[in-house]
Amino acid sequence: MMNLFTATNIARCKLSGKKRYRDRKEAKRVVILARRNKLYAEQAGVPTHRNENRTYRCHACGGWHVTSKPAKPT
Numbered sequence: 408m409m410n411l412f413t414a415t416n417i418a419r420c421k422l423s424g425k426k427r428y429r430d431r432k433e434a435k436r437v438v439i440l441a442r443r444n445k446l447y448a449e450q451a452g453v454p455t456h457r458n459e460n461r462t463y464r465c466h467a468c469g470g471w472h473v474t475s476k477p478a479k480p481t
């Protein structure tokens with residue numbers, strides 16, 4: 408099982424500058440971690456800007472990213 412925090416070669420997207428994940432599963436795991444961290448921070452009364460809640464496939468790099476923005480209506 409891969410550990411996200413010891414991965415040394417995380418690619419970044421040239422278009423968005425975001426971290427690029429191989430697949431949806433990996434991106435989803437980041438969202439779950441971010442949500443949990445946010446919950447802990449709120450319970451501790453610590454402000455946080457982490458608000459990633461959605462994964463999407465990037466057409467520019469072909470990878471997956473996480474975002475806090477709502478899905479665009481298409």
Ligand SMILES: [Zn+2]
Pocket residue numbers: 420421422423427465466467468469470472
């Ligand atoms: Zn991208």
